[in-house]
Amino acid sequence: MKKQSSLLIFMLLGFTINTVNAQIKIYVSTKGDDNATGDINHPVASFERAQNIAQKSDPHISVQVIFKNGTYYLSNTIHFTQKDSKIAKASITYCAENEGGAVISGGAQLKVNWSLYKNGIYVTDNLLISNMMMRKNG
Numbered sequence: 314m315k316k317q318s319s320l321l322i323f324m325l326l327g328f329t330i331n332t333v334n335a336q337i338k339i340y341v342s343t344k345g346d347d348n349a350t351g352d353i354n355h356p357v358a359s360f361e362r363a364q365n366i367a368q369k370s371d372p373h374i375s376v377q378v379i380f381k382n383g384t385y386y387l388s389n390t391i392h393f394t395q396k397d398s399k400i401a402k403a404s405i406t407y408c409a410e411n412e413g414g415a416v417i418s419g420g421a422q423l424k425v426n427w428s429l430y431k432n433g434i435y436v437t438d439n440l441l442i443s444n445m446m447m448r449k450n451g
Contacts, residue, residue, distance in 0.1 A: 337376045339363045340410075343383035360385055360407075360417060367405045368396040376405045380415035386422050 338353070341363045345356035351366050367376040376399075397405055409415035425437040 337367075337370050337374055339366050339376060339378045340381065341378060341385070342381040343385065356381065360387060360391060361389060363407075364391070364397070372398075372400045373403055375399065375403045378405065378407045379410050380408070380417070381410050382414035384416045384418055384422075386418050386420070390419075 339351040340353050340356035341351075341360065342356035342358065345358035347358045347362040349355035349357050351357045351363060357363050357366070363378045367378055370376050399405060427435040427437050430436040
């Protein structure tokens, strides 16, 4: 009976240790889909969606949000709230899959047609800035 009790305690402690070290990984890719699950084979596309999945995860389990190489343009300001907190030693961590390979940009991506002006200088005919159309003179 004593051996069975010792074995049971050992198994329970092992389960507790494994639970503490458990981690959920959410993958983000510029080629992802925000309707996806966020696993390595089905990454999400945005910071916002990854954050939402992380917030809804078990509060006792750490979450690692991993951004694959690329530039991620934010459509909204990032807000961290109480929902981003975990219990005890669990946490949510955001990181690049390859150091320096992922860029999170608060800027807007400009979609313009550039052409060579001279000496390595490029120009564009039209540029929309803050809902005001700017046109090249001449």
